[in-house]
Amino acid sequence: MKCSHETIDLAKLDEVLDRYANVAGSLITILQHTQEIYGYLPVEAMYRISERTGIKPAKILGVATFYTQFRFKPVGKYLIMICQGTACHVNGSSEIYDALVEELNIVDGETTEDGLFTIKNVACLGCCSLSPVMMINEETYGSLTPEKAKKIIRMLKEQNI
């Protein structure tokens, strides 16, 4: 697993660890808070978690890589989650994905060079009645067509010029 190396401020993580380091079974909760702070799981942070909890680094990485929620690289300003659940699939979610790939020139899991967009295919988002659906950060966009999806991206691009 290749991870990003950069110096990060560990003070905020220490606050999380003050609360959870000695509570059994809290590793996933700690990792979730870590990701909330940094946007991803930096290597330094995982080593600090290891020091404070006594859990071996390999084990921490083992748990982190098991769950799809955790990332090891920073994501773009807009994290686009394209639902690939059954209802969305039946209603053409792969065409939505193709449209975004065409518009942004990146594929699943990648981030645009300007650091604005990351595309991620995800399992069901649980809004099947609006299928096909994508979520950009906290916002849900439903009943998409390839054109509609591209338009939303263009709108966000314009907001960031």
Add this chain to the structure above:
Amino acid sequence: MKKQTRIALRNCGNINPESITDNEEKGGYEALRKVLTEMTPEEVIEEIKKSGLAGRGGAGFPTWFKWNAARSSKEDPKYLICNADEGDPGAFMDRAIIEGDPHSLIEGMLIGAYAIGASEAVVYVRAEYPLAIIRLNKAISQAEEKGYLGKNLFGTNFSCHIRIKAGAGAFVCGEETALIESLEGQRGMPRLKPPFPAAKGYWQKPSNINNVETFANVAWIILNGGEAFSAMGTQDSKGTKVFALTGKINKGGLVEIPMGKTLREVIYDIGGGIKENKRFKAVQMGGPSGGCIPEDYLDTVIDYKKLSQTGAIMGSGGMVVMDETNCMVDMARFFLDFTAKESCGKCIHCRIGTKRMLEILNRIVDGKGRDGDIELLEEMCYSIKDGSLCGLGQTAPNPVLTTIKYFRNEYEAHIYQRKCPAKQCKLLITYRIDEERCIGCRVCARNCPVNAISGNLKEVHVIDSELCTKCGKCMEVCRFKAVVCE
């Protein structure tokens, strides 16, 4: 809404989910009061037994039996766990209950905790449901303030606390022992059973795990009596069940109906039939663990046993309707892609078998299927079923088995004729322009994203199949039906 009978969803949409008084006005926490002040735990279990309530998460195991097993375990402390890791793509009833009526879940859990003798309860919620987590947190604080949750409830010596644990995205954590591993901060890999969680579960202590919808029925059963619940349904399946009706359906959404209705009634009478008057092909039930049920079986009665006989399962209640334009081989590939990614890797048959099956399905939809592939898939299905420890692997072949059983002709068309009868698999279709119909208006050429269509105004156009990406845009925009897909 008509033809529905709402028990688990009784308050969803009718109350403000962030107001505990709204819930109280609808009789909220009355069942808890009755249980704590008038009933023994054994009487509670007896009432649930009378109701015939079975696990709504998919397996359909009798709820009273699990409660009784956890109650009978001698060790302390005991834990009650709510499985809200709703991972089945195409199902969202648990989300709707937590977001729409969180207090009914809390009340059901407290009754369950009292019945088994637990003083600590945990709700394991999918991380993808942030609003559900916010609403549930709020509801827990409100219940604590009102004295419905915490110490010495209703002046008795029963105390119980509930906390939330957010999952981190792993479908296998819907399996109860994997869920327990995840609660303990580990990789969510299933444990060998026995020992069952009722004997050794969370932190090796007796634990009882039920699904959200199961708990949402409990308070109603206590207030209305087990008989009222068991009066609905069939001989083997009692009460009501919530389904998430989605896909190519006119009126999709959550529907709660008494067991015993037919699939046809749900899809046509409640769901209003198929979108755009297309022809119904199949309904997928039970998500990645379930199967596709064809038109001939539309009169199948909704009942755990009857649905299993078709090769599908009741599952958590996902009901995805598919029409003539949906390819069944692609559907099987879609689910295998999902289970291959979500296999935890513990059992070799599941880890490698699903991958190999996915490769075979990929080559079939790409037009490179081989003679004998169907038989090879079937053989692998049975090996994976036999060689897997948990429900994920044991049921992962179901989407493939049911599509082969009912739509073998589609597999054969892909392999032997290199054709996709539903015209969905892009590598097996071509677009061409019908010379008789084309008037040369250039609309298709202007709309083609890759400039694959040539031809002058008022002359017949031609599609260059080398350049064509088979997006179907030309067919969509042509007003003269001159674009043919074959």
